Amino acid sequence: MRTLTDAEKRRVRELLAVLVGIDSSVPAPQDEDRLCPEARIASWLADHLRGMGMAVETREMVPGRANLVAHWPDQPVAGRRSLMLEAHMDTVTAEGMTVDPFGGEVRDGRMYGRGTCDTKGSMAAFLTAMAIARESDRLPADKLYFVATCAEETGCRGARALMAGGFRTDAAIVGEPTGCRLVTAHKQPLWIRLETLGRACHASTPGLGVNAVERMARAVSVVHGPWAGRLAAADHPLLGNSTAAVTCIEGGARINIIPASCRAEIDARIVPGLSCARAVEDLDALLAEEIGAESFRVLSAESFGALDAPPDAPLVRRLLDLCRQANGQSGPEGVNYFADTGPFHQAGILAVLFGPGDIAQAHTADEFISLDQLEQATAIMVALLTGSPGKSLLQPGENVASGG
Ligand SMILES: [Zn+2]
Known part of the structure; x- marks a missing residue:
């Protein structure tokens, strides 16, 4: 694989500095749809993509917040396979950072700022x-999308809206x-x-009421005990087992009232192949056994899709x-x-994750990316996009080994 030229290294660094310089940080989640944090970067990107010769379409999720979908219109043809390269525009909040969040400062082989890494x-x-591959005239036959x-950052809402709107490609590389x-x-x-229910009464006569907090305490034991145990029974070769934790809890009204209600939030991480609906049914049955079916209700259960791409797919082999x-x-x-990748995989797209930087630096007060990583990722993508000119990256080729 060829390494980048000095001019190409400069090009990717300068582009990153510009992107980091445009604040697209999401404040408190309850304000994000009002403040439209991606509006400025989306408008800059749309111009940049048009400058690369791409046709750009905006697909609105809510007013003022849109996904951008770009492709080269002169790159035919109906019936061809399609590949999207994808990255999200939003970052977590820049508040509390100990480095200039938008300065793109380069120091000791790193660039600092919010979003440099994530x-x-x-x-x-x-x-x-993509630009280098296009200029070298060695693009694959597949229709390429950016x-x-x-x-x-708040639950893959943009990607879910994109899938709900019917957009599809055959494959996706998510950054x-x-x-x-x-x-x-x-x-x-x-x-x-989850909510547990009780009956309020004066705390001086607790026997006259039913304590929802006490019920929740038992529910928490069920979550961390038998339910987590059942979830852990199935193993995934790359991921180990599913986990579950109660992460928020809130209940009661006053110190001298037996509480009538208590609410808790549970974060479970479910391995691919296990059904979330089934996991919720299991929890429901275990709780009914422990505290009685009338004593609680599941207020909501949300999941965003797992990722489990086949290791022998030609694109996976090429990239690997x-x-x-x-x-x-x-x-x-x-x-x-x-x-x-979760919503994409769920929608039937062959999706993988790949990108520069260490997840340990994402969301931190001094977020940075190593420039070596930035250059390595760019070199790998150039090699991928120029490695099979005129042929599909999604079909087996002579340069892809057929063995495992
Ligand atoms: Zn991210």
């Missing part, structure tokens, strides 16, 4: 690689800081809101082969966090 580094690498999503490793699997979050050359990766990997 995930504007991936965005800069993908856009630069997609920039909104509202990823997240995987350390330039190919990731083919992650768990799906299952977020459950390039990662092997660049950093010695020997097989597909799994990660604990979730990403836009």
Whole structure:
């Protein structure tokens, strides 16, 4: 695999600095739809993509918040396979950062700022690689899309809206800081809101009421005990087992009143292949046994899709082969966090995660990306996009080994 020229290295760094300089941070989640944090970067990106010769479409999720979908209109043809390179535009809040969030300061081989790592580094690498591949006139036969999503940090809402609106490609490479490793699997979050019910009375005569907090205490034991045990029974080769934790709890009205209601939130991470609906049914049955069916209700249960891409798909093999050359990766990997890959996989798209930087630096007060990582990711993507000119990256080729 060829390394980048100095001019190409400068190009991807300069692009990243521009992207980081445009604040797309999401404040408190309850304000995000009002403040439309991606509006400025979406408008800058739309111009940039048009400058690359792409046709750009905006697909609105809610007023003022849109996903961008871009492709080269002169790149035919109906019936061809399609591949999207994707990165989300939003970042977590810039409040409390100990470095200039938008300055793009370069120091000791790193660029600092909000989003350098999660995930504007991936965005800069993908856009630069696409431009270089196009200029070298070695694009694959597949129709190439660049997609920039909104509202990823608050539950992949942009990607889910994009799928609900019917947009599809055959395959997707989603940019997240995987350390330039190919990731083919992650768990799906299952977020459950639970309420236990009681009957209020004066706390001086507790026997006259029913204590919802006491019921919740027993419910918490069920979640962390038998339910977590059942979830842990199924193993995934790359991900280990599912987990569950009660993460928020709130109940009661006053110190001298037996509480009539208590609410808790549960974060479970479910391995691919296990059904979230089934897991909720299981919890429901266990709770009914422990505290009685009339004593609680499941207020909501939300999940965003797991990722489990087939390791023998031609695109997966091609990308893995390039990662092997660049950093010695020997097989597909799994990660604990979730990403836009979840909704894509759920919609039937062959999706993988790949991008520069270390997830340990995402969301931190001094977020940075290593420039070596940025350049490595760009070089891998250039090699991928120029490696099979005129042929499909999604079908087996002579340069893809057929063995495992
Ligand atoms: Zn991210």
